[in-house]
Amino acid sequence: MKDRECIFCDIVESRAPAHVVFEDGETLAFMDINPANLGHTLVIPKRHVSDIYELDEQTAAAVMKATVRVARAIKKALQPDGMNLVQSNERAASQEIFHFHIHIIPRWYGDGLRLARPPEVRRTMSIEEAAARISREVGKDGS
DSSP states (O other): OOOTTOHHHHHHTTSSOOOEEEEOSSEEEEEOSSOSSTTOEEEEESSOOOSGGGOOHHHHHHHHHHHHHHHHHHHHHHOOSEEEEEOOOSGGGTOOSSSOOEEEEEEOTTOOOOOOOSOOOOOSSOHHHHHHHHHHHHTSSOO
């Protein structure tokens, strides 16, 4: 369900400004107003979906298709040395806007951007046990 104050829904509905770079029937791509790097673009579903857990497979496919298209356009237009795709869910993962979105972040050698610190893995079970649990859940009826 749409939050009452969702800035991304406002952008979709033209109630808030954005520098739109791509739009189709299901998705919208626009420039991040606080870019991590030149060309930093967000891709969202037009329909309000809070996070990946609410995302249906058809919408996910549409968002990824738009992401690939925009990433290729960024590569041609700005010629970065690389690119990061970042997608976060829930507060613990630093999600700030609760409307599903993928960040496309162009990268250049020496840009100084650091997306993650060295990992500090919380080991509450073995990798094998985690893999087994995930495999069991993936095999269930679309959950």
